Amino acid sequence: MIEETPKIPQATSKRLPLYYRFLQNFANANKERISSSELSEAMKIDAATIRRDFSHFGALGRKGYGYDVRYLVEFFRKALDEGEETDVALVGVGNLGSAFLKYNFHKNHNTRIVLAFDPKGTAEGKMISGIPVYHPDVLKEKIAEYGIDLVILTVPSKVAQEVTNDLAQVGVKGILNFTPVRLAAPDSVRVHTIDLSVELQTLIYFTKNDEKASHM
Amino acid sequence: MIEETPKIPQATSKRLPLYYRFLQNFANANKERISSSELSEAMKIDAATIRRDFSHFGALGRKGYGYDVRYLVEFFRKALDEGEETDVALVGVGNLGSAFLKYNFHKNHNTRIVLAFDPKGTAEGKMISGIPVYHPDVLKEKIAEYGIDLVILTVPSKVAQEVTNDLAQVGVKGILNFTPVRLAAPDSVRVHTIDLSVELQTLIYFTKNDEKASHM
DNA sequence: AATTGTGAAACACTTCACAGCC
């Protein structure tokens, strides 16, 4: 069996959604072709990095011409599996959680929160912002029932690990963790943590020690 | 003039707030000394990385003993400037913005949102969740008046760049950008972007292509 | 003439492995 994309570097993978968004914008502006240097200018990523990133997926461009915008959009759509809508569960409907419920990634055509859990929910699913909110007691069965792979975790720190264990047990594949807890999880679960206090403190540290400013 | 910390690697800097939090926990649990391997176990960061990180700040530990927890906490408190409260402004009080207002980093003793801006605010400052919310018309003068260095940006994409220009003009040093826009800013402003859709899509991509799971 | 795709160099970060010190 031929492996088309033997190993995409992590750094490259993290940039794919960004490439996809920018290319969509260019496509919407009816731009037909684009060079790595034009993209570089718009995205503030070095042109050589862009070419190297793209090259991991094979020869997507044409020498002396650049890249076909439509083709690239289509290519990345598939690579990112943007065709399929991904259903997501939200666990913890506090301040941050309800902001996510209301927002529900409208802009983001492929991701949708379809159910939530919170102690103020019920076994039957009390509707909040149009999404059923269940009581944590039925978490495992509902996650399984909805076939959820991805969870956004916005619970209080003290229950984060416990909830994670339950989620791992019912086969959840990815957790976007907004809790400051360093979650322990089996290899079957990918955890990505966004710790808002840490982000703020890091920014404070960098500005106080005023190194060269930049996106990170 | 002696430069004590000639160059702290970016990767190390980003871990400092995390070290600080864990060390505080150990201090609160009345732990006197700690070895890099104990910390490693708790934080899931390689022990050699921890020792290397600490060593950038000089010889903080003692061979054959480990590190004095209290001393380290105190050291990092100073390094992170945790003594001083940092006042922060919030620009854009939508779903995400109001979640931050309500949350206001209670847990986080050194960061506090002290004012906010939104079209639904007034020139005099309408109170929301105990914080004055001003109209964007008075943004520049109020930022200057409060002496704000740090801003959390949760405005709609279309005005993000414009607001950033204003902020840069009145001397803001750091922006925590929750907008999907790649902001252009002068070197005097450090921008750190957290793009929630990108985070979700990246997680989807990683789980679909199921590489080794991990914190990132 | 323009622009890709890529070897090779440069850089950044992590990890190994151990001398040196407590």
Next chain:
DNA sequence: GGCTGTGAAGTGTTTCACAATT
């Protein structure tokens, strides 16, 4: 004996610079 601090090796990422191609 235990544990740090660090040279050196290893790994991952970015950038340079240019031959190849349209």
